[in-house]
Amino acid sequence: MDTPSDLLRKLGLDPAALAQGSLQARSPIDGALLARVPEHSVAQAHAAITRARQASQQWRDVPAPRRGELVRRFGDVLREHKEALGRLVSLEAGKILAEGAGEVQEMIDICDFAVGLSRQLYGLTIASERPGHRMMETWHPLGVVGVISAFNFPVAGSGPGTPRWRWCAAMPWSGSLPKKRR
Structure with a gap:
């Protein structure tokens, strides 16, 4: 069976990009570590929403x-x-x-x-x-x-x-x- 890294490569993604974060994503099957994802602050969430609002102004046209x-x-x-x-x-x-x-x-x-x-x-x-x-x-x-x-x-x-x-x-x-x- 493919590892998570193998699957990410098949999808054209770099597995190293999901190894840098502080939050661990584990499989409920066996508890194996699948990825480490970054934690985002409230300020980062607000910034993402602001960017989405700006993009939606162009997208609506x-x-x-x-x-x-x-x-x-x-x-x-x-x-x-x-x-x-x-x-x-x-x-x-x-x-x-x-x-x-x-x-x-x-x-x-x-x-x-x-x-x-x-x-x-x-x-x-x-x-x-x-x-x-x-x-x-x-x-x-x-x-x-x-x-x-x-x-x-x-x-x-x-x-x-x-x-x-x-x-x-x-x-x-x-x-x-x-x-x-x-």
Whole structure:
């Protein structure tokens, strides 16, 4: 079986980047050390949120179908690395391999769904009581959306209020998404 370092290399990541932090991430399977991740201060979190707000101001000007294209490309990358990501989920969350791969597949499916949503951002034109007047419903960007996901569902989750849905929905609807795992 691949080690976490092997899996990170398969994903094009440098394992040394996950060996520098003060917080230990251990596998619930056998307690093996998977990574050391940095701890962030409240000030660093606020700075990340500020950067996300700044980015969302530019991102909102990108047409929704182009934002949906980014979600499609993300889904393609997940497809390309499904096996390695599924193994990583298995190690990290203590799941059997089939569940790890299934969780990645759920995210791929939701990406595909969200691409379609990116072309459905239209509003209504509503009749008015005033002559020569119309009311229009339009969608406006939500802005920054924060997500805290459960440790045992690091990729997917289990319903419309979970990280996979929030991320995929936030991108076409012009959001930015800082994410934190619990």
